[in-house]
Amino acid sequence: MINNFQSSIEALILDMDGVLWRGNESIGNLKSIFAQIDRIGWKVIFATNNASRTIQQYVDVLLSFGVTAEAWQIINSATAATYYLTNQFPGGGPVYIIGEQGIIEACRQHGFYQSDSGALAVVVGIDRNLTYEKLKTATLLLRSGVPFIGTNPDRTFPTPQGLVPGAGSILAALTAASDVTPIIVGKPEPTMYRIALERLNISPERALVVGDRPETDIAGAQLIGCHTALVLSGVTTADQANAWHPAPDIIADDLKSIIQMNWSK
Structure with missing residues (x-):
């Protein structure tokens, strides 16, 4: 179900593991999904707690699924770690x-x-x-x-x-x-979302955060004031999603289901 905020959304902040893919397998046809995101007119930032890959490696993985992204669009918990380390040392x-x-x-x-x-x-x-x-x-x-x-x-x-x-x-x-x-330093701490909003040059209420973990993706987004969508394509079951408080704005099967909702402005 879409709440009354849909006309205010200007950008998506997307988790990766459990939202875009599981391991080396994509969740849905990502090329088609992102073509629809482009038609809607949303800007996109990818924000993942997974620090195993470099930023360029994430660019390459996205491209392998037919999604073109630039380095500035990708933030991971290594980004947050170096942000913290640089401030301290x-x-x-x-x-x-x-x-x-x-x-x-x-x-x-x-x-x-x-x-x-x-x-x-x-x-x-x-x-x-x-x-x-x-x-x-x-x-x-x-x-x-x-x-x-x-x-x-x-x-x-x-x-x-x-x-x-x-x-x-x-x-x-x-x-x-x-x-x-x-x-x-990663989600649910707000650093990654602050960096994302700065890069997008928007206020929190203009962003929809999509993630598969309520305790990190959703909790961190709620702390900073973003709208939230919890997908069931990763680690969270429907019962767990419905038990999370405060409730996310949207609970959906996957990213495709969210994109197919009525986002007319």
Whole structure:
């Protein structure tokens, strides 16, 4: 059901995993869906908690599904992590990273490099090559007082085979071992949405955030004052969606269902 805000929407802020794709499989015909978005006239920002890929890799993945995007349209939790690190340590320096290419490259571009010697912070995202040695090194740094930065609290990650451990699972292991709670920089914290709104040059009520996780995508958008749409194509069931409070403006099966609603202005 569409509420009475539809005529005010100027842009979409879209999550990726669980909204656009699961693993390497698209959710619907993305080329057709984005052609309809273009016809409606919405601007688009992609905002994902997944920091495993670089911005250019996300551009390439979207293109492989027939969707053309520019680098400025893509924000991930690595963007938020480097925003936080730059504010805290403007001179850059060593950080200990548990994560994949996306977070490592983002840190490098902002003057931070991978090292456990003199690390200014421990920065943790999803790492599908996680080892005990990495957990051990991070734990010892955290117990010595080094700040603990988490890209996002997502406990699971949607794949075609089902839900698998996400960054939040790694954060939980380190919290258990170190007795230190991470500073979360990705959703539901508002940093990524603030960056998106600045790039779009619109106010929060002009944006519709589409996500598959109420506790991150929807909660963060509600905090900053955006309209929200929760899709059931990712990790959330209909019962879970209906139980979430405050309720999202829209609950839909998928992004295509949202685009096919009456958005006449």
